[in-house]
Amino acid sequence: MxxxxxxxxxxxxxxxxxxxxxxxxxxxxxxxxxxxxxxxxxxxxxxxxxxxxxxxxHFRDRDELLSSIAQRGFEQFESALNAAWDDGRPDTLTAFERVGKAYLKFAREEPSFYSAMFESGLSIEINPALHAAGERAFGVIRAAAERLAALAPPGVPRPPALMMALHIWSMSHGIASLFARGDGARRKLPMTAEDLLEAEVLIYLRGLGFSTERKSQQDQKPAGPAPGAPSGPWGSRST
Known part of the structure; x- marks a missing residue:
């Protein structure tokens, strides 16, 4: 822009x-x-x-103005991630990869929103509406991670879904920040950012013992969140 x-x-x-x-x-x-x-x-x-x-x-100060921008960004971000996830259709892995691509696309096409959301230094804890918007967006990734965790093969300890969500969010955020931005901060990469993220996620899942074959898993029930799992992982200041 x-x-x-x-x-x-x-x-x-x-x-x-x-x-x-x-x-x-x-x-x-x-x-x-x-x-x-x-x-x-x-x-x-x-x-x-x-x-x-x-x-x-309309705004108390510059931080409140930035907070309003970040909130709007998270709302649009949630919508994009939800559309990409599409309740895990046609299979969990394919849908999860779409979520990753949607993450990178948002960073590339909406760099101003992305910067306000993740680079403004705002504390979202003091803004309930911004906090809620950030949590809803992260909730899409967590829901997808819960579906993935439910597919852990027999005999393989199932990792907490929240931990998986945080790991994969960190991968997506790092690649988006370094390689998929739509501004001058983008780094050069000898492949597409989407290809890099797909490779990282597949290596991660294989390392946990998951099958990365694409097949429909719609009849399997997703696992619920791990008992006692902490909330609020998304919105604190990211670096």
Missing amino acids: SWRKEQRRAERGYHHGNLKEALLQAALGLIAEKGAAGFTFADAARMAGVSPAAPYR
């Missing part, structure tokens, strides 16, 4: 009377240009074409 494109959106939104939306779009443009930590509240007001005092009608 270019600065000019976002500026046009912001101005259009403000002239229609939607100051809050104009400020959100202005901030997205600034994140694309300078990063989540590279702009001020006054910068967002200036880009939206309003006075420095105007943003206080």
Whole structure:
């Protein structure tokens, strides 16, 4: 997203009377240009074409503005992951790989949202709505991991689904941050980011003794979360 494109959106939104939306779009443009930590509240007001005092009608400060952007990002992220998972159809492994690709696609196509969600330094613990949005998005990966854990072969100790979800999230997040971004922070890679993630997940699952053959598992019941498993793994500040 270019600065000019976002500026046009912001101005259009403000002239229609939607100051809050104009400020959100202005901030997205600034994140694309300078990063989540590279702009001020006054910068967002200036880009939206309003006075420095105007943003206080809707946001307490810059962090609250960033928090609103991050929340919207997590909501869109959850929707993309859910669509990719599609309740594990046609088989668990294929659907899980789609989730990974959706993760990378979001990082590539929505770098401003991605930066606000994971690189802004916001503490989501002080924002219940942001915390809930982050948990719902992580819940898609956890649900898929529970389905995978249920497929552990006989005689192989089944790892806790939460641990599997955290491991695979870490792989996805690392590859997305390094190789699948849609901005200047992307590193060069002699293969696609999707191919790299697929290889990592297959190696991980094989190391746990899982079969990586694709076959329908729709009749098998997913395992529930491990007793006493901690909640809230997603939203604390990621590095």
